[in-house]
Amino acid sequence: MTITPIRSLAAGRGIPIRENDIDTDRIIPARYMKGITFEGLGEFAFHDARFDEAGNPKAHPFDDPRFKGGSILVVNRNFGCGSSREHAPQALEKFGIRAIVGESFAEIFAGNCTVMGLPAVSASGPDVAALQDLIEAKPETEIRVDLEAMRVGAGNLDFGISMKDSYRNALVSGTWDSTAALLSNLDAIRAVASALPYIGGFA
C-alpha cells in the first residue's frame, strides 16, 4: 500500500467567487489542456475570466490583492459542472487551493477533487454567503475546514458542512488514492469478470 497523508484539516485565508454553475471550461479553458502532464496548470486557472484577449488583467478574485495567498475557495451552487476534466481541480490545486467550500458541486468534479485529496465540502446558502461576506470584509481571517468535526470556523462564524460519507472517509483515513485498495481485491475482480455473460462472448 502506498502511504497517503490524511486530509482532515485545511486552514488558510479565503478567496470568494460568487456565481452559480461555474463550469470546468471556465476553470481551465480547453486550450490549456494540451499537455501530457498537469504541471504548470495553476497559472491558467480561470484564465479567461482573469485576462482579456490582449492579456490585460480583468478584475477577478484570484488576482485581487486582498485575497493573495488564499487557499480556501468559497463558491456557490453546482460548481465544476460540465466537462469531466480533472485538469480543473488540478489547476485549482496547483494555484494553491487546499479546500473548496460551496453550496453544491457537480458530481464528477467532486469525485475528481476527492481522488486527488482536495476536500470539496458543502454548506447552506446563507452560511456560504456569510463566509463570502466575511472574507470580503476581513480578508486576513483564517478559515478552518475541519473534516473530523465537519465544521467550518472563521472569525465569529462556525457552521456545519457536509460531503458524501465515502469522500470524507477517504480523506480522513488517507485512502483517497484508490488504486491500491481496488487492486487488493484482485481475486474478486476476476471472479466478477468471469461471471459476466458478455465477457465469455455469449458462447
Place this chain on the structure above:
Amino acid sequence: MSRNLFDMVWDMHKVATLSTGQDQLFIGLHLVHEVTSPQAFAMLAERGLKVLYPGRTFATVDHIVPTDDRSRPFSDPLAEEMLGAIERNVRAHGIEFFGLDSGNQGIVHIIGPELGLTQPGMTIACGDSHTATHGAFGSIAFGIGTSQVRDVLATQTMALDRPKVRLVRLDGKLGTGVTAKDLILRIMAELGVDGGLGYAYEYGGAAIAALSMEERMTVCNMSVEGGARAGYINPDDTTVEYLRGLPYAPSGEGFEKAAAFWKSLASGPGSSYDDEVGIDASSIEPMVTWGINPGQGIGISGRLPRLEDLEGAERDLAAKAYEHMKFTPGDPVKGRKVDVAFIGSCTNGRISDLRAAAAVAKGRKVARGVRALVVPGSKRVAAQARAEGLDLIFLEAGFEFREAGCSMCLAMNPDKLLGDEVSASSSNRNFIGRQGSPTGRTLLMSPAMVAAAAVSGEVVDVRDFV
C-alpha cells in the same frame, strides 16, 4: 416492486464494498482518448502497474486532431506531442487503437456504438463527461476524471457511490421537425442544469420508445448537462436490430443469446425509482439556447426571458448570460444573426444528423458572411455520407465538409470562433469560451436547425423548411 435496469447492471458488476463505503464496480468497456489519458498512463508507469484488461480497453484520437490537413507532424507541436503519447501508450500496453490511419477513427462516443463495442448491460467508463451517450443501449456509462482513468486501467474497476435513479418519462409524440436534441434541451430547461445531482436518469415513455438508436444517443449524451451522472434507455427491439451485424457485436448463435440477455435487463412496469417526472413530448418545439448554460433554452417561437420574470439565482445567471451574449431580454429568439454554423460533435455528428442537415441544405446556399462547417463524428460516418452524396450537397451549398473529430465542439484543434462571433451549433455546451474564443457566443440547436440558420444567416424555425 422489481429492480430497474440500473440496479440490475450495478449489482452484476459489483466487486466489493470498499472501506470508504463506496462500491467497487467492474468496468466492462473502457474507452480512452488522447486528452485525459497521458497523465493516467504516467501514473501507472510511476507505480510500476500495467493495464489489467487490455482487451476491454479501446482507444482513439478525437479532441485535438485537425479536421483539414492531417499530415504529420501536426503544425501544432503540443497536439503532435499528445498524439505521440497515446500512440506510445497503446503500443506499450497492447490496447487496440483506432488512430488516424484506421478507418474506425472518430469521436469516442460515436465509434463505441457504431462498432458494436457498446452493448446493453455493460458498465462503461471513459475520461470524458459525455460517456453518458452509451446509456442509449441500456448500459450504465460514467464520465470519469484522469485519476479514475488510472484506476480503471490498473484494475478494470472504479470506486463509486451508487446514485439514485429518476425516471424521466416523455409521454406522447414529438411533432414534425422536432428532434431528439430538442427533447433533451427541453428536459434541461425544465429540470435545470443541477437538477440531476445525485441521480442517474432513466428516459422512458412512448416518445423515447419511438426514437431510433441514434436519436437515443443524442438524448443520453446530454444527461451530464442536467447534472446527472449517467442516463440510459431500456434495451428493446430497436436496440437489438441496431447491434445486429456490427463488427464487435456478438455474431451467429451468440447474438441471439445476447439479445435475450439484453432484453431481460429492461426495467419492467413494476420497477421502482427514487423519483419520477413526466413531460408531454407533443408540447416540445424546436429549441434554441440563448444563454451560457444548456438549461437556458427556449422554443423557437418564444422570446428571450425578461429579468423581471425570473427569480433569485436564475435571474443573476440570466443577467450574466445577457452581458456575455449581448442579447436584449424580451426579443424574439428568431432572427438572431449567426456568423458560424457548426454541424458535428458526439451529440449530433452521426449519419442521421448529417442527413437531416443535408435535407435542409439541399438546393440552398449558405448565407453571405456565414462560415459553415460539417464535421462528421467518425470516419465511418464520413464514408457513409460520401456514399450517399451528402458531402456534395453540403459543398454545393457552401458548407465545408471536414474530417472526423471533435472540432469546434471544444476547439482544442484549429477550428475556433473568432472574437464575439455567434455560432449556431449542434454540439452540447454553450459555456463561455467553449468554442475557442473567450468572447464567442454559442446557440445550441438541432442539426437541421443549424443548417436552416446557416442558409438564412439568422435563427429560424426549421419547420418552415420541411
